[in-house]
Amino acid sequence: MSFRISVSGAAADAVRSAVPTLVDDLVASGITALDPALWGPDAQSEAAVRLGWTESVAISRPLVAEIVALRDDLHARGVTHINLAGMGGSSLAPEVITRTAGVELTVLDATDPGQVLAALGTNLATSALVVSSKSGSTVETDSQRRVFERAYLAAGIDPAERIIVVTDPGSPLEASATAAGYRVFTADPNVGGRYSALTAFGLVPSGLAGVDIGALLDEAEAVSLSLAVDSPENPGLVLGAAIAATVPRRDKLAILADGTHIVGFADWVEQLIAESTGKLGRGILPVVIEATAPELTEALPDVQLVRVVADAGTEILLGDDTDEIRVSGTLGAQFLVWEYATVVAGRLLGINPFDQPDVESAKIATRGLLDSRPAPEPAAFISDGIEVRGTAHVIGAASDLASAIDALLEELGPDGYVAIQAYVNRLALPELAGLRDGVATLAKRPVTFGWGPRFLHSTGQFHKGGPATGVFLQILATPAEDLDIPERPFTFGELVQAQASGDASVLAAAGRPVLTLTLTDPAANLATLFAALA
Missing domain, CATH: 3.40.50.10490 (Glucose-6-phosphate isomerase like protein; domain 1)
Structure with a gap:
């Protein structure tokens, strides 16, 4: 088979509970028949022009x-x-x-x-x-x-x-x-x-x-028929129910590549699910992790583990010996199954999986800053060459870098998450991604990591439209050189700064805690930043 899935524990319970109703409601054949009414009247006009995939x-x-x-x-x-x-x-x-x-x-x-x-x-x-x-x-x-x-x-x-x-x-x-x-x-x-x-x-x-x-395309076509059939074995229905119908809902989806031949697949899934479901104060937050992730040993009740493996076993397996979702298959099949599963999850969550109403807010804020180009907000303080800014509750309780990070994490609730947003040259500073595990160890909660502004077109929707449980750590860097943009009144350096500042302002206006750290000498500041997490 081009796609296999096994589910166990809470995910298996969700499949047993939700899939029969999805089958009875002819959801799979309805998706394939381009039925825009599947997600309710509020979503119908958008769904009518978004089912071509x-x-x-x-x-x-x-x-x-x-x-x-x-x-x-x-x-x-x-x-x-x-x-x-x-x-x-x-x-x-x-x-x-x-x-x-x-x-x-x-x-x-x-x-x-x-x-x-x-x-x-x-x-x-x-x-x-x-x-x-x-x-x-x-x-x-x-x-x-x-x-x-x-x-x-x-x-x-x-x-x-x-x-x-x-x-x-x-x-x-x-x-x-x-x-x-x-x-x-x-x-x-x-x-x-x-x-x-x-x-x-x-x-x-x-x-x-x-x-x-x-x-x-052949790989995707091989799974197409099984996705169109209203059957309890439909992998799109099974996966959609497993990620969206757990009781109580596990709204953090930890995705681990564990032996799969597919490289970087979780990053694609992250956008698909976060941007599709993160709205109306609800949604599912994908958390891309490695095998050493602290989240795997914390037994967090709101985290559902998905392993992308070389072979998930039998085509559809309901079991209780573990507590996870395991998927395997060709890349083309994975693309199509996860797309079906995501819109099925949207139906189960009661949201429109095709719009992104909160993405535009950060774009508007960015355009405003590029039009006016105000002077940068002064740093609250500078710690070992790292400029520290943030929302009042975070900065007001901080005196140095370590205490600022502690103050941000103190804003976390029992169902919260941390989003690290790195507006830097990821080719020059790839080791910044290592912050994720360090913050997760301190926070004992799920932590996402996104390169900016790339994540604004992905998890950015969830940050503003999803549950108001996130706290946000922005990492910026003073560029060694800038680059002008032909026939534009701003440079790339000014653009990336405006994107970070614009998103921070929108998050703060929505009541989300934000801590912004600017590395004035990135190579020298990295050791200081990691030491603050020790």
Whole structure:
């Protein structure tokens, strides 16, 4: 089988309880038949134009030959490397697809000037750029496109020979790209970004980079029939019930890669579930963990463990010997099963799994800061070169770095979580991700880690729209150099600062505790930061 799942403990109880009703209500066949009424009247208008992903395999088949032909043409012209400018669903799926296939792809989903400069310096003479955005108005992607256009021109390369655009039909980006002479692929407009893995958004950059995308579609097709049938063995219904119908609800979903061949899959799942379910004060928070994660030994009652393994055993297994969900399968099948499971979870939670009403708030705050560009808020204090800022309850109880972190964690409730948000060059400071386990050890609660601004298009929705139980640790860094953006009145350094400040202001206005730490000398400050967690 292309997908296997076993559930035990509380997840098995949830499946026994919820799946028979889902079967009786014809939910699986309703999803496949594009029934927008499955999520209630408030969601119906949105659902009516967001179920196209169920048909992605068939709709995407004709793209395969076009993508392969373009790849061959690029190779013939000496282009052997692909860069991808995209955010959220436009970058997370291609990242998983190419990493799993062992194919090189430079994913630029950042606004840190150092990371943008690194992408510009990656094989520019032999590279092409895929610009991936449903509308083209995404500030990160627009800015990335502008600097690549300038770089190609400066190198004597016609951008029209090197830039490929993926967008929705009729979008402003399609019009401007066509006018500029760029090759344009349009995707099904009835698919939201986080459900777009098997559309042009996932396939174009992956295929151009060298992945066998026809095989990926075959993998998804192999599980399609089992997902469409109203049966207790339907893996989408089983997985959806297991993650959303536990009693009491386990609303933190710890996802552990444990022997799977798929690389980075939990990062894709994180966006799909958090952005789809985190609204109306409820939702499921994915927590990406490693095998040494402190959460695994804390026996937290609100955490449901999912292991992505090499072989989950029998196709569907209900057991009680453990207390976890185990899934295995091909990448294409995993994409499609988790998409079905997520919308099933939305029905069980009573929310619209297709909108993202709270994502826009941070964008509005960012635009306001970029328009006015006020002077940075003074630090409350500086501790060993680290500037410390934050909401009043956090800063008011702090005198140094360690006490500021303690004050933030004291705001945690018994059902809370910590979100670490690192607005830094993740290529230069990958060790920052190690903060996650250190904070989890101190907090004894689930901890997520997100690279900014990438997470704003992912867990950012859950942070503002989900349960008001999170506390937020922002990590910023003073960039060693900045980079201007052609025909824009702000630089990348100013953009990433505005994104962090804008999101912090929205979180604070919603009553969420925030602690912001700015590393003025990142290499030197790292040891100080980790020592504060000891």
